[in-house]
Amino acid sequence: MSELLTLSGVHTHIGRYHILQGIDLVIPEGRTTMLLGRNGAGKTTTLRTIMGLWQASSGQIRLAGERIDQRSTPEIARLGVGYVPETMAVFSDLTVRENLVLAARDGPLDDKQLDWVFGFFPALRRFWLSRAGSLSGGQKQMLSIARAIIEPRKLLLIDEPTKGLAPAIVMALIECLREIKRKGATILMVEQNFFAARELGDNVLVMDNGTIVHRGEMELLAADVALQERLLGLSLEAHQ
């Protein structure tokens, strides 16, 4: 399996704070990698640094072999990286349709792709011409993910997609993300909901204090309660 994304010795400073302290990681193509860790471990900063929203102060980030750590955010996006931020960041004054039109940056919306997205998220069809700001939290999250997959992307960076959502919506979202996985997408996902992480993850990376402290297969971490407690402070079962 080829390496799609690699981070080597990546450090990120935000103001006077040294957040990422030498991150080394590899994201294999076609797999879903979960990035876990306690609050403040540096998970969101890792995604934002990959996306170029915060500049790495040292180290290298390579996408399909090409260095992207000195590139601007729009350039990185155009290399095929889709980003779903923790805040969802839908454009609330634009309609659902307009949000998706913007995400399809290389031309008009593709009907087949749109039907595929509506298959996951039928609510988006229902609220097609409604302002995104009037959607519920779950619907906004769906729109945010739909925006990232409306065109084929090499890599999806998804930050806590289940945060703040009702359990029923979380289940629906997990089902959608599974389907996206089945289409062969490469995903790096930050997730605090361990149930969702176990359901979706192939690989797992655990962060603490700005470094990767564990890497391996999700299945193995899910089966090892003692390891979960050591790395995350709580076992997966406690979150089900």
Added chain:
Amino acid sequence: MTDLAASDPLPKPKRDVAPVLLPVALALVMIPFVGSTSSWVTLTIASLAMGMMIFIMASGLTLVFGLMDVLNFGHGAFIAVGAYIATLILLPLAGSLQADSLWLNLAVLAPAALLAMAASGVLGLVVERVLVLPVYGQHLKQILMTTGGLIVAEQMLYALWGPQIIPLPLPASLRGSVIIGDIAIAKYRLLAMLVGLVVYVAIELTLNRTKIGLLIRAGVENREMVEALGYRIRRLFLGVFMTGSALAGLGGVMWALYREQVHASMGGDLTVLIFIVIIIGGLGSISGCFIGALLVAMVANYGGFLVPKLALVSNILLMVAILMWRPRGLYAVTSR
């Protein structure tokens, strides 16, 4: 999660027509108060023409203020600079302007307006790079920087053109009126209405029917996310600022010809009126700005005719009334 099948047609948006009906209702209500039909038509046409000119000037500010969240108190400088720059063509070619040929007059007017727009647009580029760029997102500093910019611009105009008011007569073919029955409609007002309509339609189509328009609206809300979708937003905002400035320059030329004079403080004098228009219209809304400009002009004209003493406060009263009805303006785009 949904009631609709995948094959169902997509829903259509609802239209909010109440604000559109407001100027129409106001004009109709005024008929019995004004009394004479010819006076009412004259006042209404005057209102529409004045409203269109205010709209041209305010449309630039609503783009900059409403969409980009930049409090540009120096917007008036673009109006004045546009008017002064137009005199560089209009005054030396005064002979052609006074020739009794519409085409000859327009052949002088059009390049003057284009030059004014270009100069104001370039000034907008300089202002955005030098004064606004360092203070994006900082309203208080924006007010200080742009107000300072307005003062400097006015003093520069005084230094370059002198303190005196420059007379700017209307072109010969645009003087006088078209007479229909006992109703006289000033020709220049017809031109102002036509230009205002063209500007309105062009901006509306750009913002609502083009991807650039979507990007502008999205970028105002979340610049970072627009960049994460792969678009370079900085260049786009610079373009918007320059367009807003160029429109102010065009409005300056139109207003100067309407008043038949140019002076350095003309932009600053109009700034409060323009801010009232965009607040009434709803920040960032071109349609709201258009209706707001018409309402302001109608209240000024009807009010000036019926209760002259009310003219001083009529616009403020109008703004209070509108905001009591719709606290975010007629068609709010942003929630700021």
